Amino acid sequence: MKKAVAITAATLALFAAFPAAAQFAKPADAVKYRESAFKLMATHFGRINAMAQGKVPFDAKAAQANAEVLSVIAKLPWDAFPAGSNVGNTEAKPEVWSQPDKFKSGAQLLIDNVAKLDTAARAGNLDQIKAAAGEVGKSCKACHETYKKD
Ligand code: HEC
Known part of the structure; x- marks a missing residue:
């Protein structure tokens, strides 16, 4: 009985943290959503990173536009890991759900870190952009090491 109460409390806490969980009709829809968000994340971050690494010429306006989009995208995937969505072709490791905090x-x-990158891009300062990027x-990599299958 005590255990059931604890599980209910944990479930409620999870829903409070992930309010959009109920927006997915099927677990597979959540997987698709988060994978799409990560792809967009990689695209927009990649454009800034290419400038930061000197692979393409620095374009302050483009950096700013991509950082602005990235700021929104960086918030998207997390609501799309509801309980029970470790399904299908997901690359997420079970630790996502066993170590939610x-x-x-x-x-x-x-x-x-993306917010700092956005600030640097707004300032148009390439050195700051390099550091922030x-x-x-590092934060992409650190999370993938623990939570993503390669
Ligand atoms: C807090 C953890 C976390 C952070 C931070 C994170 N990712 Fe991921 N990423 C994941 C997980 C988990 C998956 C696997 C999602 C799935 O397949 O269900 C993933 C998947 C991906 C994928 C594969 C998407 C596909 O095609 O299926 C790409 C690309 C990606 N991440 C890029 C990035 C980039 C770029 C950053 C940083 C700007 C980043 N991620 C930050 C956890 C994270």
Whole structure:
């Protein structure tokens, strides 16, 4: 009985943290959604990173536009990991659901680092963009090491 209460409380906490969980009709829809968000994330971050690494010429306006989009995208995948969505061709490891707090703080770290990148891009300062992009890249990598199959 006690256990049932604890599980209910945990479930409620999860729904509070992930309010959009109920928006997916099927678990597979959540997988599709988060994978699409990550693909867009990689595209927009990749454009900034290419400038940060000197692979394409620095274009302050383009950096700013991509950072603005990235700021929105960085918030999207996390609501799409509802309980029961470790299904289909997901590359997510079970740790996403067994260590939800750690996973969430990894997501928050990314959001914070992307906000710094956005500030640097708004300032049009390539040195700041390079530093901030480096930190964003580290947060992608750190999370993938624990939570994504390769
Ligand atoms: C807090 C954890 C976390 C962070 C931070 C994170 N990812 Fe991921 N990423 C995942 C997980 C988990 C998956 C697997 C999703 C699935 O397949 O269900 C994934 C999948 C992906 C994929 C594969 C999508 C596909 O085609 O299926 C790409 C690309 C990706 N991430 C890029 C990035 C980039 C770029 C960043 C940083 C800007 C980033 N991720 C930050 C956890 C994270």
